[in-house]
Amino acid sequence: MAVAPRRVGAxxxxxxxxxxxxxxxxxxxxxxxxxxxxRVAARAGLKPSLVHYYFPTTxxxxxxxxxxGAEESDRMIDEALRSDDPLRALWRYLADPSRIAVAxxxxxxxxxxxxxxxHMAGHCEAMxxxxxxxxxxxxxxxxxxxxxxxxxxLSVILAGIGRALVMEGGLGVTAGHDAARxxxxxxxxxxxxxxxxxxxxx
Amino acid sequence: MAVAPRRVGAxxxxxxxxxxxxxxxxxxxxxxxxxxxxRVAARAGLKPSLVHYYFPTTxxxxxxxxxxGAEESDRMIDEALRSDDPLRALWRYLADPSRIAVAxxxxxxxxxxxxxxxHMAGHCEAMxxxxxxxxxxxxxxxxxxxxxxxxxxLSVILAGIGRALVMEGGLGVTAGHDAARxxxxxxxxxxxxxxxxxxxxx
Amino acid sequence: MAVAPRRVGAxxxxxxxxxxxxxxxxxxxxxxxxxxxxRVAARAGLKPSLVHYYFPTTxxxxxxxxxxGAEESDRMIDEALRSDDPLRALWRYLADPSRIAVAxxxxxxxxxxxxxxxHMAGHCEAMxxxxxxxxxxxxxxxxxxxxxxxxxxLSVILAGIGRALVMEGGLGVTAGHDAARxxxxxxxxxxxxxxxxxxxxx
Amino acid sequence: MAVAPRRVGAxxxxxxxxxxxxxxxxxxxxxxxxxxxxRVAARAGLKPSLVHYYFPTTxxxxxxxxxxGAEESDRMIDEALRSDDPLRALWRYLADPSRIAVAxxxxxxxxxxxxxxxHMAGHCEAMxxxxxxxxxxxxxxxxxxxxxxxxxxLSVILAGIGRALVMEGGLGVTAGHDAARxxxxxxxxxxxxxxxxxxxxx
DNA sequence: AATGAATGAGATTTCATTCAT
DNA sequence: CATGAATGAAATCTCATTCAT
Numbered sequence: 137m138a139v140a141p142r143r144v145g146a147x148x149x150x151x152x153x154x155x156x157x158x159x160x161x162x163x164x165x166x167x168x169x170x171x172x173x174x175r176v177a178a179r180a181g182l183k184p185s186l187v188h189y190y191f192p193t194t195x196x197x198x199x200x201x202x203x204x205g206a207e208e209s210d211r212m213i214d215e216a217l218r219s220d221d222p223l224r225a226l227w228r229y230l231a232d233p234s235r236i237a238v239a240x241x242x243x244x245x246x247x248x249x250x251x252x253x254x255h256m257a258g259h260c261e262a263m264x265x266x267x268x269x270x271x272x273x274x275x276x277x278x279x280x281x282x283x284x285x286x287x288x289x290l291s292v293i294l295a296g297i298g299r300a301l302v303m304e305g306g307l308g309v310t311a312g313h314d315a316a317r318x319x320x321x322x323x324x325x326x327x328x329x330x331x332x333x334x335x336x337x338x
Numbered sequence: 339m340a341v342a343p344r345r346v347g348a349x350x351x352x353x354x355x356x357x358x359x360x361x362x363x364x365x366x367x368x369x370x371x372x373x374x375x376x377r378v379a380a381r382a383g384l385k386p387s388l389v390h391y392y393f394p395t396t397x398x399x400x401x402x403x404x405x406x407g408a409e410e411s412d413r414m415i416d417e418a419l420r421s422d423d424p425l426r427a428l429w430r431y432l433a434d435p436s437r438i439a440v441a442x443x444x445x446x447x448x449x450x451x452x453x454x455x456x457h458m459a460g461h462c463e464a465m466x467x468x469x470x471x472x473x474x475x476x477x478x479x480x481x482x483x484x485x486x487x488x489x490x491x492l493s494v495i496l497a498g499i500g501r502a503l504v505m506e507g508g509l510g511v512t513a514g515h516d517a518a519r520x521x522x523x524x525x526x527x528x529x530x531x532x533x534x535x536x537x538x539x540x
Numbered sequence: 541m542a543v544a545p546r547r548v549g550a551x552x553x554x555x556x557x558x559x560x561x562x563x564x565x566x567x568x569x570x571x572x573x574x575x576x577x578x579r580v581a582a583r584a585g586l587k588p589s590l591v592h593y594y595f596p597t598t599x600x601x602x603x604x605x606x607x608x609g610a611e612e613s614d615r616m617i618d619e620a621l622r623s624d625d626p627l628r629a630l631w632r633y634l635a636d637p638s639r640i641a642v643a644x645x646x647x648x649x650x651x652x653x654x655x656x657x658x659h660m661a662g663h664c665e666a667m668x669x670x671x672x673x674x675x676x677x678x679x680x681x682x683x684x685x686x687x688x689x690x691x692x693x694l695s696v697i698l699a700g701i702g703r704a705l706v707m708e709g710g711l712g713v714t715a716g717h718d719a720a721r722x723x724x725x726x727x728x729x730x731x732x733x734x735x736x737x738x739x740x741x742x
Numbered sequence: 743m744a745v746a747p748r749r750v751g752a753x754x755x756x757x758x759x760x761x762x763x764x765x766x767x768x769x770x771x772x773x774x775x776x777x778x779x780x781r782v783a784a785r786a787g788l789k790p791s792l793v794h795y796y797f798p799t800t801x802x803x804x805x806x807x808x809x810x811g812a813e814e815s816d817r818m819i820d821e822a823l824r825s826d827d828p829l830r831a832l833w834r835y836l837a838d839p840s841r842i843a844v845a846x847x848x849x850x851x852x853x854x855x856x857x858x859x860x861h862m863a864g865h866c867e868a869m870x871x872x873x874x875x876x877x878x879x880x881x882x883x884x885x886x887x888x889x890x891x892x893x894x895x896l897s898v899i900l901a902g903i904g905r906a907l908v909m910e911g912g913l914g915v916t917a918g919h920d921a922a923r924x925x926x927x928x929x930x931x932x933x934x935x936x937x938x939x940x941x942x943x944x
Numbered sequence: 945a946a947t948g949a950a951t952g953a954g955a956t957t958t959c960a961t962t963c964a965t
Numbered sequence: 966c967a968t969g970a971a972t973g974a975a976a977t978c979t980c981a982t983t984c985a986t
Binding site (some may be wrong): 570571573574582583597644645647648650651652657660661664665668671687688689690691693694695696697699700701702703704707708710711712713715716717718719722723726 | 772773775776798808810838846849850852853854859862863866867870871890891892893894896897898899901902903905906907909910912913914915917918919920921924925928
């Protein structure tokens with residue numbers, strides 16, 4: 137007996153993208169808990185049935201969102217890696233409210249959806265490796281020598297501080313934020329003196 | 339216009355505490371999104387109506403939970419302040435999975451419930467001040483002198499790293515965690531040499 | 541076996557009056573359908589249980605309201621009867637938005653509560669008789685002679701027109717209202733020439 | 743922001759009509775306050791969810807009822823207009839217990855539901871205009887000349903008297919009803935001498 | 945590829961009422 | 966007199982999902 141096809145809508149359908157866009161909008165504005173077939177459909181101006189046609193279950197939809205978010209995050213980090221100043225580009229990404237806020241929604245979502253949790257765990261580790269690549273490229277051996285910290289640890293720390301700034305910022309709390317930001321920047325300066333316009337260290 | 343009494347059951351009722359306990363259990367095991375009158379009642383072995391008697395709206399219940407959590411967190415931090423080694427006691431608290439995981443649920447919840455958000459924002463700032471008190475007591479002027487960071491900034495950073503460890507740990511991700519932990523501990527050692535059993539510096 | 545006392549609170553209690561006042565306010569502002577033990581209690585700043593103490597069932601409360609309204613209406617009509625110009629005083633009452641709007645709420649309520657219906661029916665007939673007394677006093681035999689209408693019929697007609705004006709006015713509809721009002725006033729003028737300040741016909 | 747489709751079931755669905763029929767029955771027998779998803783569904787022999795499928799909110803259902811009632815009333819009045827004796831056909835309609843009782847329920851309902859109120863207000867004014875058309879056709883200029891009343895005023899008066907008869911009849915009150923009815927009929931006779939079988943005035 | 949109909953579950957809240965104190 | 970606790974019923978609405986077309 138043939139197994140029912142899991143995803144019916146084509147992977148590259150415009151409607152499919154429309155649904156994902158509407159879902160992202162919803163998550164951004166009202167949090168992941170507001171994602172439901174109906175609400176997404178209303179946002180996208182489609183019928184609820186059509187959402188089900190592309191994403192048979194809500195898990196499918198959320199997992200697709202999680203995947204899409206992960207891909208975008210990969211793209212951002214790769215861009216950082218190719219930039220002149222990968223370290224600071226990474227830090228900008230890790231403290232960017234608009235992106236990290238959505239990532240935090242997925243973290244919270246991961247607590248409630250096993251499929252999302254599994255995917256997020258995988259992506260989180262992959263991201264760590266990408267970030268380690270950035271540190272190696274930007275810092276070479278200076279890192280361990282100077283600060284006695286493995287690049288994986290640095291990745292945890294920067295991600296944590298960035299998320300703290302975004303999370304608390306979302307609550308309207310800002311006490312200590314400038315100080316924390318300044319500290320990270322000083323630290324980065326010590327690790328990798330800022331790159332000037334013409335590519336030489338200052 | 340007369341204001342309807344908001345909290346119905348007495349503040350010190352045993353039933354009220356039972357409901358809050360059941361709610362906390364639920365949040366811990368299945369996340370805040372699983373909190374509903376029905377589920378809480380089932381956990382507590384009560385009728386849903388009784389939950390509504392004590393907490394007319396779900397907001398009331400969640401807000402009460404948020405308050406109770408905040409009080410407990412205050413207690414923990416005050417305890418740390420009074421301990422022999424406040425700095426490390428604070429860090430242990432900030433990276434304690436069992437407590438911070440619940441705090442993270444409330445952070446996520448704050449995105450969806452205005453009443454909780456307002457309360458969390460207030461508490462987050464109050465906590466920062468309490469932590470600053472700890473830093474001042476433990477480090478005196480050594481802090482700014484040695485590391486060039488305001489105590490508020492240090493609070494943001496340690497909270498962020500602690501939350502990162504707990505959050506990722508919840509996903510099953512541990513890469514870099516030992517390194518990050520070691521880094522913080524080294525840092526604390528540099529700031530405030532560890533206290534020995536008999537109370538003298540090493 | 542003794543029958544449980546039906547009304548527990550004393551008839552002349554201040555609390556009892558407070559409850560009735562709050563109920564009237566509610567009916568006036570939000571309609572009879574909004575009357576519930578809880579809402580009334582909230583309005584009056586009392587506990588719901590206390591409302592039940594005075595009015596064991598909602599029927600008791602609504603019936604008491606109906607009675608109180610009837611008594612007030614009786615008082616108004618008697619006042620009209622004793623006035624210099626009973627006919628016009630009656631018409632003013634029958635087209636008075638503030639009073640008739642509440643009376644209409646009770647008419648609607650009567651459809652849903654047997655106890656209220658029975659009471660309203662009785663009061664409606666009693667009112668008719670009172671109004672007939674007014675017509676007899678004001679018009680004597682001129683009525684039947686001039687218009688060929690029994691006073692009971694006149695009561696029906698004036699009440700109907702008055703209620704139409706109030707009812708439609710509540711909807712914001714006013715087309716034809718001035719004309720209808722003018723017609724009634726002309727009619728009254730024909731029946732009973734207006735009384736001047738010094739009590740003589742013009 | 744995309745607007746969610748408000749009415750879900752097709753306008754001409756048999757199920758939709760079934761639900762409206764059940765609702766009308768309920769209103770007729772137990773008053774508008776008894777309309778609830780459950781009760782309507784039980785009447786119609788459907789599941790409550792299906793009622794919600796066609797009428798997402800109770801407002802939608804009641805508004806649809808109001809509209810349907812208005813359409814029927816329009817039809818009745820147009821029929822009166824086309825009849826041999828439009829004036830008396832209109833009066834028969836305005837004093838027809840079975841129809842006006844439901845209309846009164848909607849009037850009462852309008853006090854509690856904004857959407858219904860708005861619709862009723864519009865319909866009430868439209869009805870006035872239709873009735874004015876009847877008066878003009880039936881009476882021509884005789885109206886103002888003979889009675890000194892604008893047709894709009896006459897509409898208010900007849901509607902008010904008709905409603906009074908139905909309203910009080912519902913309570914079981916009949917005192918003065920025959921007299922009022924006779925008065926209106928005399929009046930109509932004076933205004934427009936009754937049409938005989940062969941179309942000539944008597 | 946898309947859609948309308950239907951359904952069962954459950955979340956949230958309001959309610960009237962009873963009971964013991 | 967008055968109140969706190971408790972409860973069962975029901976109203977309103979949202980949801981995910983299935984199915985037939």
